Amino acid sequence: MHTADAQDEVAPDGRLSVQKEIDREMADETCAGEALDVVLDPQKEQKLLVKLDMAFVPIIMLTYLSCFLDRSNIGNVKVAHMPEDINASDSQFSIAVSIFYVTYVLFEAPWAVLMKKLTPRNILTGLCIVWSLTTIFTGFIESVGSLYATRLILGACEAGLFPCLNLYLTMVYRREEQAKRVSYLMSCAAISGAVGGLLAYGLLHMDGIGGKAGWRWVYIIEGLFSAACAILIWFGLPNNPAEAYFLNEEERWMMRVRNEQRRKYMGSDKFSWEEMRIALRDPKLLFSGVIQFCQDILLYGFSTFLPTILQGMGYDSLMSNVLTVPVYIWSAIIFIAIAFCSDRYSKFASYIFTTNVFGIVGYILLLTVGNTAVQYFATFLIGITTYTAVGLNVAWLNVNIAPQYRRALEIGLQQTMGNCAGIVAGQVYRQAPYVLGNGFSLGSLAVAQVAVTGFGFYLRRENKMKDQILNGEKEDTRRVQTGDGSVDFKYIY
Structure with missing residues (x-):
């Protein structure tokens, strides 16, 4: 054996020799440098993306669908006399809607930051198991206190799902590929409304079976569906997507190249308190958080209370659930179509601003017109913005933050700020x-329009400043010059 080979042997203490560590680091740097110059075959890369989408997107969508079903079905069961059965007054029921978001907003950022340490598969599977059991147990509650307890547990567990799934997408896709995939994720919120309405319609017909009210079967059956999703997560979402079992050797090499080419976007694997401090002081977080809060007022008010809004138009409890289905399907189709355009043209501000205009018109009609047909039409206008603006705003922040720990905290905090709207929505509705x-939702849209405009102009100004620095026209005196602060990292607006 050569001397060099001997140095590569495992040392007596069980660790690799220092020389081997040095050689490995040099090899990694060399590979990284070479990867930056590699141009992947577009057709092969497209086939890879299709393969990734087919493997990951259905699991991610089903999981988020189940999450939103378990969260929002409280609106479906309200019209089926659930509050009366547990002796809950209107104010107590509103508290039950709002209390979910107390633990939800508290746990979002911590779960997002912990995902790297706990690994995606462990954290997502564990959370899914607990919230599915909680949903099932909700079908057996007998008091308002029990409802409060299940809503608090549900909020704590579901808090980690969206930020962790969103971060998982950044491990798989490039910046310019993410808006479309986030749209798949967020469209499940709309689809869950349609599915929830149909399920509620069917399950409420089980009223009396096994001596249980129909609304109890809604919780039990939907909780079992979530438990099945936990199994899909464990076996279907690998901790390292680049080494997924369904990829061949060439595709794994392509994934490694793609990872190296977006390393600046992903950043270091090491936790850094400095990155946390930078994230907390980032103006982009403030802009995005304000937008998310305003848009989430619509998301939680509209998606939770649409069956009751329709019931207020004169429809019975069963029909008010059925009539939500076309609205939600329309919302999902519009969202996915706009997200495709956003990905293709790398635009966010203009799309969010435009869709919000439809929502403003919709709420004006709801507030000023008494005709039932016109009011129902207004719900379709509101549906255009309800899910689209929320999803695009998440993707907008996602593609403009680097590296990954900074991104993890900002996404978590953005969701925390936004989901405080759930507490408010339960009180104003x-x-x-x-x-x-x-009326509150209409005012929120007006504020969102101002924030969207300001965020777009801010990013445009930052890009202009980076160009001036690159061209030597201006000295770089910025406080943050790393990650997305690098002069060659261009913001998308």
């Missing part, structure tokens, strides 16, 4: 015909 709630 108290009694049909929800004049206060709809």
